[in-house]
Amino acid sequence: MAATPGTRPTPADEAREAAVEKALARLDLDAKARLLSGQDMWTLPALPEIGLPSLVMSDGPIGVRGMRWTAEDPSVALPSPTALAATWDPELARRAGVLLAQEARRKGVHVLLAPTVNLHRSPLGGRHFEAYSEDPYLTGEIGSGYVTGVQSGGVGTTVKHFVANDAETDRFTVDNLVSERALRELYLAPFEAIVAGAHPWGIMTAYNQVNGTTMTEHRHLVNEVLRGEWGFDGFNVSDWTAARSTTDALTGGLDVAMPGPRTVYGEPLAAAVRAGEVTEAALDEAVRRVLRLAARVGILEGADPVVTEPPAPVDGEALTREIARRSFVLVRNDAPAGRPDAQAALPLAPGSTVALSGAAARDARVLGGGSATVFPSRIVSPLDGLTAALPEGALTYSVGADPNEELAVADKGFTLQAVCRDVSGTVIGTRSAPNGHIQWTGSDLPDGVTHTTLHTVEVTGTFTPRETGTHTFGIKGLGAYTLTVDGTTHFDGVQTTDTDDPFVSFFGAPVPLAQVGLTEGTPVRVSLTHVVELAPDAPSTMLAFSLCHRDPQRDPDDLIAEAARAARAADTAVVVVATTERVESEGFDRTDLRLPGRQDDLVRAVAAANPATVVVVNAGSPVQLPWRDEVAAVLLTWFPGQEGGAALADVLTGTHEPGGRLPTTWGDLSEAPVTQVTPTSGELTYDEGVFIGYRAWDQENRTPTYPFGHGLGYTDWTYESLDVNGTTATVRVRNSGTREGRETIQLYLAPTTPDENRPTRWLAGFATVEAAPGETAEAVIELPRRAFEIWDENTNAWVYVEGSYEVAAGRSIADRRITVTVEA
Numbered sequence: 001m002a003a004t005p006g007t008r009p010t011p012a013d014e015a016r017e018a019a020v021e022k023a024l025a026r027l028d029l030d031a032k033a034r035l036l037s038g039q040d041m042w043t044l045p046a047l048p049e050i051g052l053p054s055l056v057m058s059d060g061p062i063g064v065r066g067m068r069w070t071a072e073d074p075s076v077a078l079p080s081p082t083a084l085a086a087t088w089d090p091e092l093a094r095r096a097g098v099l100l101a102q103e104a105r106r107k108g109v110h111v112l113l114a115p116t117v118n119l120h121r122s123p124l125g126g127r128h129f130e131a132y133s134e135d136p137y138l139t140g141e142i143g144s145g146y147v148t149g150v151q152s153g154g155v156g157t158t159v160k161h162f163v164a165n166d167a168e169t170d171r172f173t174v175d176n177l178v179s180e181r182a183l184r185e186l187y188l189a190p191f192e193a194i195v196a197g198a199h200p201w202g203i204m205t206a207y208n209q210v211n212g213t214t215m216t217e218h219r220h221l222v223n224e225v226l227r228g229e230w231g232f233d234g235f236n237v238s239d240w241t242a243a244r245s246t247t248d249a250l251t252g253g254l255d256v257a258m259p260g261p262r263t264v265y266g267e268p269l270a271a272a273v274r275a276g277e278v279t280e281a282a283l284d285e286a287v288r289r290v291l292r293l294a295a296r297v298g299i300l301e302g303a304d305p306v307v308t309e310p311p312a313p314v315d316g317e318a319l320t321r322e323i324a325r326r327s328f329v330l331v332r333n334d335a336p337a338g339r340p341d342a343q344a345a346l347p348l349a350p351g352s353t354v355a356l357s358g359a360a361a362r363d364a365r366v367l368g369g370g371s372a373t374v375f376p377s378r379i380v381s382p383l384d385g386l387t388a389a390l391p392e393g394a395l396t397y398s399v400g401a402d403p404n405e406e407l408a409v410a411d412k413g414f415t416l417q418a419v420c421r422d423v424s425g426t427v428i429g430t431r432s433a434p435n436g437h438i439q440w441t442g443s444d445l446p447d448g449v450t451h452t453t454l455h456t457v458e459v460t461g462t463f464t465p466r467e468t469g470t471h472t473f474g475i476k477g478l479g480a481y482t483l484t485v486d487g488t489t490h491f492d493g494v495q496t497t498d499t500d501d502p503f504v505s506f507f508g509a510p511v512p513l514a515q516v517g518l519t520e521g522t523p524v525r526v527s528l529t530h531v532v533e534l535a536p537d538a539p540s541t542m543l544a545f546s547l548c549h550r551d552p553q554r555d556p557d558d559l560i561a562e563a564a565r566a567a568r569a570a571d572t573a574v575v576v577v578a579t580t581e582r583v584e585s586e587g588f589d590r591t592d593l594r595l596p597g598r599q600d601d602l603v604r605a606v607a608a609a610n611p612a613t614v615v616v617v618n619a620g621s622p623v624q625l626p627w628r629d630e631v632a633a634v635l636l637t638w639f640p641g642q643e644g645g646a647a648l649a650d651v652l653t654g655t656h657e658p659g660g661r662l663p664t665t666w667g668d669l670s671e672a673p674v675t676q677v678t679p680t681s682g683e684l685t686y687d688e689g690v691f692i693g694y695r696a697w698d699q700e701n702r703t704p705t706y707p708f709g710h711g712l713g714y715t716d717w718t719y720e721s722l723d724v725n726g727t728t729a730t731v732r733v734r735n736s737g738t739r740e741g742r743e744t745i746q747l748y749l750a751p752t753t754p755d756e757n758r759p760t761r762w763l764a765g766f767a768t769v770e771a772a773p774g775e776t777a778e779a780v781i782e783l784p785r786r787a788f789e790i791w792d793e794n795t796n797a798w799v800y801v802e803g804s805y806e807v808a809a810g811r812s813i814a815d816r817r818i819t820v821t822v823e824a
Contacts, residue, residue: 012304016295019303023050023291024284032287033270038260040442041542042067044290051301055294057158057237057258058107060114061130061146062367062641063374064100066107068444071375071434076103076316076642077367080620081116083327083638085132086660086711088744089768090145096323097149097157099314104155110297111156111202113237117143117190120621120664121166121692122674126589129368129620129639133663134693135708136186137763137787140193147198154307156297159194160204161239162215162226163187167677167684169589172242174679175209178686183210184791184798185690188221192230201234201296205254207242213252216243222253235289247277255286317643324640324647329660330712332634336611345614345632347654347714348572355570356386357400357563357606358599360578360618363412367639368620370586375434376642382576382616385645389653396570400563401556401602403578403595407474407510407548410436414526414549416461420446423455433459436528436547451534451541458529459547468520469552476510477545480531483513486524490514509582510548556598560605568609574652575606578618589677593624593669603627616648622666625705636660654714661711661744661812665694667704673697694813695759709763709812715741719817720776722809727783731809731818735771742770745779745809748816749787752804758790761806761813783807788824800824 009017027035031047039045039054046054058065063075076099078084084093104112116127120134132139147157164176164187178187194200205215205222215221216238226232235255243249243257246264250272257263272278291300298305335342348354364381367373386395410416416433429446436459445454463485465471475481475495483491491513518524528547567573577599583590594600607613607630614633617623618640628634635658640647650656669675673696674688691699694708715737723730731745745768750761764787769777785800792799802824810816 012306016292016303019295019300020288020291022302023052023300024288026050027287029273029280029283030270032283033273034266035290036256036269036286037263037266038256038258040261041259042442044256052291052294053299055111055290055297055299056109057111057113058104058109059371060100060112061116062372063376064103064107064109064112065374066109067442069439069441070444071437072432073107073375074377075107075374076320077374077376078320079324079327079641079644080129080368080639081132082129082620082663083640083660084146084323085138085142085663086327086329086638087323088138088661088663088766089326090141092323092326093142093145094149094152095314095319097146097151098153098311099316099319101150101153101155101310102314103316104150105153105310109155110299111158111293112150113158113160113204115143115146115157116160117194118161118164118166119186119190119692121686122677123593123622123667123669123672124590124675124677125166125621126168126584127368127370127586128664129584130370130372130586134665135663135763136189137193138663138766139190140197143190143194144197147194147200151198151201152307153310154297154305156201156234156293158202158204158237159191159200161206162191162203163206163221164210164686165206165208167589168587169678170682172207173209173682175212175683176686177211177683179689180793180796181791182686182689186692188225191226195226195230195232201293202237203232203234204237204239205242207239214242214244216254217245217248217252219252227253233289233292235293246272250278250282250286255289320641321643321647321650324637324644325650325656326659327638327640328647328651328658329636329662329710330633330658331636331662331666331706331710332628332631333712334632336632338611342612345572345612346635346652348652351391351394352571353394354386354390355396355398355563355566355573355610356383356576357398357566357573357602358576358578359399359402359404361397361574361576362399364644365578365580365618365639366641366644368584369581372586379642380645382645382648385647385649386574386652388646389649396566398563398566399559400575400606401560401598403580403597403599404550405580405597406582407472407512407550409476410463410526410547410549413464413466414461416459416547418446419458419460420449420454421456421458422453428453433461436549438543438545440543442541454532456529456531457543458527460525460527462523463526463549464523465518465520467552468518470515471518471552472512472550473514473516473526474510474512474548475528475545476508476548477530479533479545481545482527482529484525484527485514485516486518488516490516510546512550560598560602563602564605564609567606567613570610571612573606573610573613574616575603575613576616576618577603579620579623584620593622595623600626604630607631614652622664624668628705657714657739657741658711659713659742661709661746662706663708665697665704665708666706667697667702671702671704673700673702690759695762698760698813707812707814709744709746710814711744711812713741713743715739715773717741717743717811719809722807722818722820724783724807724820724822727785729765729781729783729807729809731779731781732776733769733771733779734776735773738773740770740772742768743777744768744811745781746812747781747783748808748810748813749783750806750808751801752806752821761808762787763813764807
């Protein structure tokens with residue numbers, strides 16, 4: 001009977017199960033096989049004979065796309081998952097989930113394809129902005145809060161990517177060789193914690209292999225561990241295009257193959273049952289789990305949904321702003337060099353003047369690239385936020401340095417629409433285009449347009465330049481294109497690729513094809529026409545391409561000198577540096593941790609001109625900061641979501657303090673313990689075992705730039721006492737500073753007798769408290785049994801390791817303020 005693992009089924013659970021069994025009994029073989037196969041990019045087919053409409057899935061994790069992945073259907077854009085983890089607050093993650101459920105219901109979505117709970121095994125992982133942390137316990141706690149919040153709104157979650165999908169290089173084929181102990185203690189641990197603590201309704205199996213078996217066919221990890229040991233009763237969906245074998249996938253525990261309409265399920269699955277290659281009983285188990293999901297979200301006839309009354313409405317903009325400022329990590333905050341009597345650089349002194357620089361301050365990057373992308377209705381950049389917060393005349397802005405070394409999707413200054421024509425050139429439909437990106441999947445086409453009649457799509461309109469000079473235009477996408485600017489055709493040909501990644505049109509680099517001299521404020525006509533040719537064997541109908549553009553490029557040295565002059569004339573200089581979509585995105589890993597372009601040169605020039613320099617780092621995961629000792633303050637803002645600039649103004653001006661703590665170690669690549677993300681002969685060996693992240697830094701006695709858990713606020717804290725009674729730790733702290741604040745209390749466990757086979761210490765618990773100046777606050781933190789256990793590969797079981805342990809409470813793994821010794 002389906003219920004939360006470890007609990008008795010409720011009458012409502014039993015009623016839903018009865019409805020599932022009744023519906024299952026009414027389906028023939030073909031209908032059952034069809035239900036397990038996507039009918040298009042995002043949906044499963046409706047089965048009217050049992051009163052089942054089409055079930056809709058949508059990507060997350062920082063927003064809900066819906067079926068139309070387009071700026072025409074905007075979504076709230078929350079801060080990146082690394083930002084959410086940096087809050088160290090599962091309750092805030094739960095509130096984020098409630099907002100996403102609200103968004104999902106608004107868009108007609110039943111299942112959110114999130115959260116991502118893979119680990120930051122190496123800082124080179126290109127998609128780490130979409131995952132939470134290097135630590136499995138922190139990941140599991142934040143993920144549990146997120147799942148609980150989403151499902152409290154009656155929307156299913158799909159925890160992904162199960163398992164060891166910790167890098168992007170050769171992600172479709174790589175065989176990750178991971179010891180059973182490392183799997184259990186690290187990579188499986190967040191999934192296990194979320195299954196136990198939040199009861200997710202879905203899980204997504206990854207592209208990669210683990211120890212020789214592709215995850216969509218991994219009977220041991222899916223059927224024996226996930227379902228058997230942990231009691232997971234939800235559905236298992238493949239990552240998109242990951243299912244490769246009809247019989248092996250079904251016997252390996254895969255329930256749904258996406259996307260459609262051509263998958264290894266559906267007709268091939270019905271044929272396999274008839275041929276005796278798989279049993280109809282195995283098929284029924286998969287169908288039963290999909291029907292259970294439909295019952296839970298409320299779309300199966302005769303079954304009451306789990307949630308009959310959704311939570312109260314959430315103000316999306318306000319919550320996004322709160323999460324952003326609670327996630328910002330202040331890693332450095334000193335008095336400006338040469339000003340020994342000055343206050344710390346942050347918060348800004350009232351009435352001070354500010355010189356802001358960095359292209360990312362004007363054109364903010366608020367989310368990561370790839371399938372995590374959504375289109376918010378508005379974006380508050382750092383320039384926008386500070387302009388609104390500071391008195392008139394207090395702020396100046398200079399570009400300084402641009403991290404983007406390639407074209408971006410046509411946006412500011414463009415007024416565009418999409419025009420659809422048939423093979424004769426007759427217009428058969430139009431749709432507004434808020435920017436130059438066209439992305440239509442499945443049946444998401446303009447009214448009156450079908451895939452059989454559509455021959456060309458033209459993105460056309462006007463462009464009004466912001467600057468005089470040579471503008472560059474280009475294309476992102478594959479196929480035949482014609483590009484025209486101001487009446488001149490600059491390209492008429494075919495774009496190809498040498499990669500087999502089916503998502504290259506989504507994630508690939510734009511190609512520059514035209515340079516045109518334009519005048520500020522003088523509009524010109526632009527047109528990009530694409531000949532639509534859908535591959536006959538494509539798993540789903542997808543149309544994706546972009547008109548791209550880049551403003552005139554000034555001499556980089558002149559831009560940096562201009563920013564330095566402005567900084568010299570201001571009380572404080574704020575430099576915003578950032579990564580780009582070509583640095584952090586889906587589909588590839590990083591080769592280094594350097595900031596792109598001339599941004600390091602900009603910081604050094606500004607810092608030399610003004611010792612009160614504050615650097616804002618707009619990156620989803622670690623980057624190197626070679627100038628960190630030359631500036632007064634460094635604030636990490638991750639990808640801060642659509643309200644990021646407003647939240648930044650809150651923190652810089654001091655109306656709120658930065659609340660974040662590092663969920664991942666930041667250090668130079670030359671010192672990073674784990675850097676191998678590229679397979680050798682198709683295999684990637686996790687030969688570091690259980691030593692990743694801070695565990696590895698400690699084991700190798702290396703000192704990172706900023707340790708796991710580090711983060712400063714605007715007040716000071718004194719740790720007064722730590723008492724451990726059984727598995728309950730009570731920590732009392734005092735706000736010994738001058739303003740109200742929030743502290744993240746972290747508990748670390750360490751064996752008093754060193755064991756080279758175990759980490760030196762590890763995170764065992766945490767809590768956040770608030771207090772006014774002079775007040776004390778107390779946190780009661782449970783130490784989980786699992787914190788004292790290791791996985792024994794000889795007995796294939798968890799073993800409780802008795803002995804003496806040091807329990808330390810502090811502000812980071814390197815800043816432990818008070819300790820006690822306990823016997824386990």
